[in-house]
Amino acid sequence: MSSRPRIVVVGGGFGGLWATRALSGDGVDITLIDRRNHHLFQPLLYQVATAGLSSPDIAAPLRHILRNQRNVEVRLGEVTGIDMQSRTVTLADGEQLPYDCLLLASGATHAYFGHDEWSRDAPGLKTLDDALAIRRRLLVAFERAEACEDPDERAAWLSFAVVGGGPTGVELAGTLAEIARHTLKREFRNIDPSHARVRLIEAGPRVLASFPESLSAKAQRQLEKLGVEVVTGTAVSAIDARGFTLGEQFVPARTVLWAAGVAASPLGALLGVDRDRAGRVPVASDLSVPGHPEIFIAGDLASVVQDGKPVPGVAPAAKQMGAHVATAIRARLAGKPAAPFRYRDFGNLATIGRMAAVVDLHGFKLSGLLAWWFWLAAHVFFLIGFRNRIIVLINWAWAYWSYQRHARIILGQDNLERHPGERRDPS
Amino acid sequence: MSSRPRIVVVGGGFGGLWATRALSGDGVDITLIDRRNHHLFQPLLYQVATAGLSSPDIAAPLRHILRNQRNVEVRLGEVTGIDMQSRTVTLADGEQLPYDCLLLASGATHAYFGHDEWSRDAPGLKTLDDALAIRRRLLVAFERAEACEDPDERAAWLSFAVVGGGPTGVELAGTLAEIARHTLKREFRNIDPSHARVRLIEAGPRVLASFPESLSAKAQRQLEKLGVEVVTGTAVSAIDARGFTLGEQFVPARTVLWAAGVAASPLGALLGVDRDRAGRVPVASDLSVPGHPEIFIAGDLASVVQDGKPVPGVAPAAKQMGAHVATAIRARLAGKPAAPFRYRDFGNLATIGRMAAVVDLHGFKLSGLLAWWFWLAAHVFFLIGFRNRIIVLINWAWAYWSYQRHARIILGQDNLERHPGERRDPS
Numbered sequence: 144m145s146s147r148p149r150i151v152v153v154g155g156g157f158g159g160l161w162a163t164r165a166l167s168g169d170g171v172d173i174t175l176i177d178r179r180n181h182h183l184f185q186p187l188l189y190q191v192a193t194a195g196l197s198s199p200d201i202a203a204p205l206r207h208i209l210r211n212q213r214n215v216e217v218r219l220g221e222v223t224g225i226d227m228q229s230r231t232v233t234l235a236d237g238e239q240l241p242y243d244c245l246l247l248a249s250g251a252t253h254a255y256f257g258h259d260e261w262s263r264d265a266p267g268l269k270t271l272d273d274a275l276a277i278r279r280r281l282l283v284a285f286e287r288a289e290a291c292e293d294p295d296e297r298a299a300w301l302s303f304a305v306v307g308g309g310p311t312g313v314e315l316a317g318t319l320a321e322i323a324r325h326t327l328k329r330e331f332r333n334i335d336p337s338h339a340r341v342r343l344i345e346a347g348p349r350v351l352a353s354f355p356e357s358l359s360a361k362a363q364r365q366l367e368k369l370g371v372e373v374v375t376g377t378a379v380s381a382i383d384a385r386g387f388t389l390g391e392q393f394v395p396a397r398t399v400l401w402a403a404g405v406a407a408s409p410l411g412a413l414l415g416v417d418r419d420r421a422g423r424v425p426v427a428s429d430l431s432v433p434g435h436p437e438i439f440i441a442g443d444l445a446s447v448v449q450d451g452k453p454v455p456g457v458a459p460a461a462k463q464m465g466a467h468v469a470t471a472i473r474a475r476l477a478g479k480p481a482a483p484f485r486y487r488d489f490g491n492l493a494t495i496g497r498m499a500a501v502v503d504l505h506g507f508k509l510s511g512l513l514a515w516w517f518w519l520a521a522h523v524f525f526l527i528g529f530r531n532r533i534i535v536l537i538n539w540a541w542a543y544w545s546y547q548r549h550a551r552i553i554l555g556q557d558n559l560e561r562h563p564g565e566r567r568d569p570s
Numbered sequence: 571m572s573s574r575p576r577i578v579v580v581g582g583g584f585g586g587l588w589a590t591r592a593l594s595g596d597g598v599d600i601t602l603i604d605r606r607n608h609h610l611f612q613p614l615l616y617q618v619a620t621a622g623l624s625s626p627d628i629a630a631p632l633r634h635i636l637r638n639q640r641n642v643e644v645r646l647g648e649v650t651g652i653d654m655q656s657r658t659v660t661l662a663d664g665e666q667l668p669y670d671c672l673l674l675a676s677g678a679t680h681a682y683f684g685h686d687e688w689s690r691d692a693p694g695l696k697t698l699d700d701a702l703a704i705r706r707r708l709l710v711a712f713e714r715a716e717a718c719e720d721p722d723e724r725a726a727w728l729s730f731a732v733v734g735g736g737p738t739g740v741e742l743a744g745t746l747a748e749i750a751r752h753t754l755k756r757e758f759r760n761i762d763p764s765h766a767r768v769r770l771i772e773a774g775p776r777v778l779a780s781f782p783e784s785l786s787a788k789a790q791r792q793l794e795k796l797g798v799e800v801v802t803g804t805a806v807s808a809i810d811a812r813g814f815t816l817g818e819q820f821v822p823a824r825t826v827l828w829a830a831g832v833a834a835s836p837l838g839a840l841l842g843v844d845r846d847r848a849g850r851v852p853v854a855s856d857l858s859v860p861g862h863p864e865i866f867i868a869g870d871l872a873s874v875v876q877d878g879k880p881v882p883g884v885a886p887a888a889k890q891m892g893a894h895v896a897t898a899i900r901a902r903l904a905g906k907p908a909a910p911f912r913y914r915d916f917g918n919l920a921t922i923g924r925m926a927a928v929v930d931l932h933g934f935k936l937s938g939l940l941a942w943w944f945w946l947a948a949h950v951f952f953l954i955g956f957r958n959r960i961i962v963l964i965n966w967a968w969a970y971w972s973y974q975r976h977a978r979i980i981l982g983q984d985n986l987e988r989h990p991g992e993r994r995d996p997s
Contacts, residue, residue, distance in 0.1 A: 180709060180713065180979070180980045181978075181979050181980070197624035197625065197626050197977075198624065198977075198981060199976050199977040199978075200624075204978045204979070206754075206758070207978065210756050210757045216759045216760075217757075218717060219710075219713040219716075219717065271979065271981060272981060272982060275981065282607060283646075286607065286646040289645075289646075290645060290646065290663065290665065327633075329637050329638070330633040330634060330637045332643045332644075531976075534961065534964065534965075534976075537960070537961065537964070538961075547634070549626050549961075550625075550626040551608075551631045552626050552629045552631070552698065553606065553607045553608070554625060554698055554699055555699060
C-alpha cells in the first residue's frame with residue numbers, strides 16, 4: 144500500500160497490543176494478527192471460569208480497541224510459517240504477509256510435562272473457551288452429585304482438585320471453596336455443597352513460590368480458612384476421569400483442574416533458533432532474536448534474564464516488553480542502536496478468595512483484607528475499556544454483598560450427560 | 571420422602587417455572603426437570619446472538635430462582651420416556667420419577683419444513699448455545715470479508731439473510747443492519763461494513779403477520795430505513811453453504827439465519843396422543859390431556875384454541891398457562907373440577923432495531939421511538955432477577971450512546987478457519 148516500513152505483530156495480548164499502541168504516531172504500517180478477535184485481560188480469567196464474570200467483562204475486540212489507530216490493520220488468522228530469508232509470515236488461509244520488522248508475542252499455553260493425555264481430564268486455563276469449559280465442569284459436578292444415589296460416587300463428584308500452587312491455582316482453589324461454602328448454599332436438596340472437598344496440590348514445598356516465605360505461609364492459612372486442603376511437597380503421578388494419584392495413593396475426584404505447567408507458544412519453534420526448556424526464545428538485550436535484529440519477542444514467549452533472575456511471565460512484564468519493542472523498532476528504522484530492555488518490577492499480587500490476598504511491594508508486605516482491596520483496585524484500574532470497569536465493579540459489589548455469582552450459566556449443554564472423561568474437547 | 575402428592579414439571583421456561591412458583595404454598599413435592607441449568611428470558615435472546623448482551627444477562631440458574639421454595643427439587647436431566655400407566659417419567663440416566671400430576675412444558679424448537687439439511691447452513695435461535703453460534707457466524711463473516719481478496723467472495727461474506735418475517739426475524743435483521751452500519755464503523759481497513767446487504771425473506775405477504783396491516787407496513791418502512799431489504803411473498807427453495815435460492819434465483823450469502831419455522835418439543839410424542847401439524851398437543855379446557863386428567867400441558871407445546879383463534883406462542887401466554895395449571899392441579903388434588911383456562915391478551919410488541927418498534931394494544935397502536943421505549947420498559951420490567959435488570963439497563967444505555975455492543979467476543983475459536991458449511995454443530 145505504500146513504501147512505509149511494514150511491521151507484523153503476532154498476538155494481541157499485552158505484549159503485542161502495547162507494542163502496537165506505542166507505534167501509533169509512527170510512519171509505519173502495522174498488521175496485528177491474532178487467532179482470536181479479542182484482547183483478553185488474563186489476570187481475571189479465573190473469574191470467568193468460576194462464574195463470577197461473563198466473557199465480555201474481561202475481553203474487548205482488538206478491532207474496537209484499535210479502531211482509531213489508522214496505521215494498524217487487524218487480521219484474524221493463524222500463523223503457520225515464518226520465512227526469515229524472504230521476511231514473510233504465512234497464515235493458515237495461505238496469505239503471505241511481508242515484513243520489515245516482526246514481533247512475536249504469541250504468549251504461552253499449558254504444559255503437562257510429557258503427560259499430554261492428562262489434558263482431557265485436567266483442563267487448563269488460558270483462553271475464554273478454557274474458562275467456559277472449566278465453568279461447565281464445576282457446575283455440572285454439583286448437579287451430578289445431587290442426582291446421584293451412590294454415596295461413593297457422590298463423594299467423587301464433590302471432590303475437586305487443583306494441581307499447581309501458583310497464583311492461578313490459588314485463585315481457582317480459593318474461589319471454588321467459596322462457591323461450595325457460600326454461593327450454592329440452600330440450593331440443593333440431596334447434597335450439602337459445603338461438604339465438597341477442595342484440594343490444592345503443589346509439588347514444591349510451598350504455595351506462591353514467587354512470594355516471600357512469610358506470605359506463602361499466610362496464603363496457605365487463608366486458603367485453609369476458606370476450606371481448601373493444601374497439599375505441598377507431593378507430586379501428582381497420574382490423572383484420569385475418576386481421580387488422580389498422589390504419590391502412591393489414588394484420590395477419587397471427578398473434577399481436576401490444571402494450573403501447574405506453562406509452555407511458550409509453539410510459534411517460537413518456527414524461528415528455528417535455540418529455545419529454553421519451556422520453549423521460550425532467549426533474546427538479545429533489545430529483545431531481538433540473536434542474529435535477526437529485525438525480529439523481536441515480547442511477553443511469555445521471551446526468555447529474559449535480568450540480574451541473574453528470569454523476568455516473570457506476568458502482565459506488567461509483557462506490557463513493558465511490548466513498549467520496549469516499539470522503541471527498538473523505531474531505533475532500527477532510524478539506523479540507530481536500540482537501548483537495552485530493563486524490567487521494572489513494581490511488586491507481586493495474588494488473590495486467594497473473598498477478602499483475602501497477598502501483596503509484596505519490595506519488602507512492603509500486605510495480606511488479608513487490605514491486600515484484597517489493593518488487589519481489587521489494581522485489577523479494576525488496569526482492566527481495558529471504561530465500560531468494562533464499571534460493569535465489573537457492579538458485578539463484584541453484587542457478588543460481595545450477596546455471595547452470588549451471576550454467570551452460573553452452563554453453556555455447551557450437549558455435553559451434559561456424558562462423563563467428563565468421554566467428553567470431546569470444548570469448542 | 572412423604573405421602574404428599576408428587577408433581578413432576580418438565581421444562582423450566584415460562585410455563586414450567588410459573589406453575590412451580592404458583593404451587594409454592596401447597597403441600598406437594600415438586601420435581602422440576604430441565605436439560606439446562608437456567609431459566610432463559612427468551613424474548614431477549616436475539617440480543618445475545620447480536621452481541622448486545624452476555625448470556626448471564628438474560629439467564630438465571632433455576633436452582634437459584636427456586637432456592638427458597640422448599641417443596642421443589644431441581645433436576646438437571648433429559649426426559650426420555652413417560653409411562654402413563656404406572657405414572658412414571660424416565661430420565662436419560664435411567665432414573666425413574668413417579669408422579670401424581672405431570673406438567674409438560676418443554677416448549678418448542680426450530681422446524682425446517684422437511685428440510686432438516688438446511689439446519690447446518692441456516693441455524694435457528696432457541697437456546698443460548700444457538701445464540702453464541704449465531705454470534706460467531708456474524709462476527710466471523712465480517713472478518714472473512716476483511717481478509718478476502720476476491721470481490722465476489724467478499725460480497726458473499728457481506729451478504730446476510732434472515733428467513734422468516736416474524737418477530738425474531740425482524741429483530742435479527744434490524745439489529746444486523748445496525749451492526750453493519752454503526753457498530754463496526756471505522757473498524758475495518760479493506761471493507762466498508764455498511765456496504766453489507768441484509769435481506770429479510772418472508773414467504774407470506776407481509777412481515778409481522780400477527781400485527782394489524784398498518785403496523786406491518788410501518789415495521790417494513792422502519793426496517794428499510796435501517797438498511798434492511800425486505801422481500802415478501804417469495805419462499806426460499808434451497809439453502810446451502812454458499813447462499814440460498816429465492817424462487818428460481820440463487821443469491822450468494824455466506825450467512826443465513828433461520829427464523830421461519832417452529833415445531834413443538836418432541837416430548838409431546840411420548841404421550842402417544844394426537845398432535846397438530848406443528849407437533850402441539852390439543853388440550854382440554856383445563857389444559858389437561860384428554861383422557862389423562864393428571865397430565866397437563868403449558869406453553870408452546872400446548873395447542874389451545876380460544877374464540878376460534880389459536881393462543882399464540884408468546885411468553886405471557888406460557889406464564890398464564892403455567893399459573894392456570896397450578897390451579898388445576900390444586901383443584902384435582904382437592905377432588906374438585908378445574909376452571910377452564912382463559913388467555914388474557916394484553917397486546918403485542920415487536921422491536922425492530924435502534925429506537926424502532928411496533929406496539930398493538932387492542933387497537934391502540936404505536937410505532938417508532940415511542941413504541942421502542944414502551945418495548946424497552948416492558949422487557950426490562952419482566953426480566954427475571956433484580957441484578958440482571960440493572961446490568962441490562964446499563965448495557966443498553968451504553969449501547970445507545972456509543973452504538974457499541976459489548977459482547978462482540980467470538981467464542982469457540984476452533985471453528986474459525988473452517989467454512990461454515992463444514993462446521994460441526996455448535997456445542
